[in-house]
Amino acid sequence: MAMKKSTRERVGITILAWVVAFLIFFPILWTFLTSFKSELDAIAMPPKFLFFHWTLENYLEVQSRSNYLRFASNSIILSIGANIVGLIIAVPAAWSMAFAPGRWTKDLLMWMLSTKMMPAVGVLVPIYLIARTLHLLDSLIGIGLVLLLINLPLLVWMLYTYFKEIPVDILEAARMDGASLLNEIVYVLTPMAVPGIASTMLLAVILSWNEAFWTLNLTTSAAAPLTQFIASFSAPEGFFWAKLSAASTLAIAPILILGWFSQKQLVRGLTFGAVK
């Protein structure tokens, strides 16, 4: 009797898990399916799920109307570029906080985190004005800088927790072996922290890729990433749902594929240091 119960329990929980996963995934699935419908089918009531006339016309139209590749390359350059620069700043910062903490280190970490708690819209006007004055509107450097700065607290925090997991005496052994500070970071710390650095970078890239608020406000065409690409399909005449869906699918496809292949690292990154 006990055995049967647990099998039933397990089956029940598995089904429940799949249902929840399906519900969470549903918006993405719906977007994907809608991208293959005609505009009429897209707004049909009752909604059509799988049985409609599948067409590629939306993808063709979306690509002909605006250059997907330019938006995509901007997204790639911004996500990867801003975060590589971020890492170069964050690695030494996290090192000093983890291995040479001072009186104010804990306060500094809290303060950095607190900057993420404020809604971005609160500083929209000042940042916009600064960007305009410095001629950084619609430039890769301008938006790159902003993306760098919003991710920096996250990079430092995550690297800090990964570095804290590294036993201090291994670094001391390196010092006794005659390694200078730079050698210690390059030959010992970084190789040991590579999984942590990779998870951090992955999460940061995903966040920058999806960042919509600043990219929509500070770019128009030259530096516009894929977020602008999607937004351009919501016109004053109304939403072109099918084309919007096609654009959205094209925009999230790369990051979705990246996320699928790096699931393990992502999960590790998101639960960093939580289980010691």
Added chain:
Amino acid sequence: MGSIQLKDVRKAFGAVNVINGVSLDISEGEFAVFVGPSGCGKSTLLRLIAGLEDVTSGQVLIDAKDMTNVGPSQRGLAMVFQSYALYPHMSVRGNIAFALKMAGQKADVIEQKVRKAAATLNLTDYLDRKPRQLSGGQRQRVAIGRAIVREPKAFLFDEPLSNLDAALRVQMRVEIGELHEALKTTMVYVTHDQVEAMTMADKIVVLDRGSVAQVGSPLDLYNRPNGLFVAGFIGSPTMNLIKGPPAAKRGAETIGIRPEHADISTTAGEWPAKVRLAEHLGSDTFVHADGDSVGPLTLRLEGEAPLTPGQSIFVTPREAHLHRFDKDGRRMN
């Protein structure tokens, strides 16, 4: 090459004084052991010599040169950590070669030196393995190999055998002793195990709460402890310390007699006692007894002694080996 001097070294962490004015001389080629209970500051003292901590005041001299403000990478010392601290992402070869690489030596010279160190420590077959593929004893050898290959002025050992099982500890103790014989380099060794201290040291430094209690050769400390602390610390099982009339009779506040320096009789003797427990090791017998007026006693007899719990005995200390201490706990002569 390899003399170390500490001049009135103090170390405080915030308001806590961990080392209170320690002055020491370690000669070239000497095997010095820092020993003491947990928290006495022996590891901190070692780290001050290594340069991994800065002194609050005082001087650290290596080969008569003031190294107080010199970083650990420039002191020419090698350290073996309690946790081995091997580089997990490098092979055994990489671990041993690292210091030579940092010193900028040529690849073929490095390879030759690594092979020599590996041969000395029986690690030749493991050169390409990673630390996680090695046993505790092998990792310890790699840690030692990493230190040897640098040909340092002195070796610093921070409780290197604590993480090993008993049998391995005995074996490694002998190997380290043999290493010292072969290399003749100064070694400073920290341990809480007074057996390691007694067997390995040329000179023992007993530390008590950040100060030096006594410095001397193992037998010096064993035969002439300068106070109650050292008397109770050195020697296993601990010295029997007795207060009251037996001590007053001999003109002291406390007298001490080591377990092996007392005679047991079933018929007559100075202190009547009752056996609580007898531990039979085959080679020795440890008798734990409750003296009628002297309190608990631990005694060691050679060979097998057929004593049973509850049995009445008489204990007589051998006067020649009796230690006398005054009311401040200091040795009386």
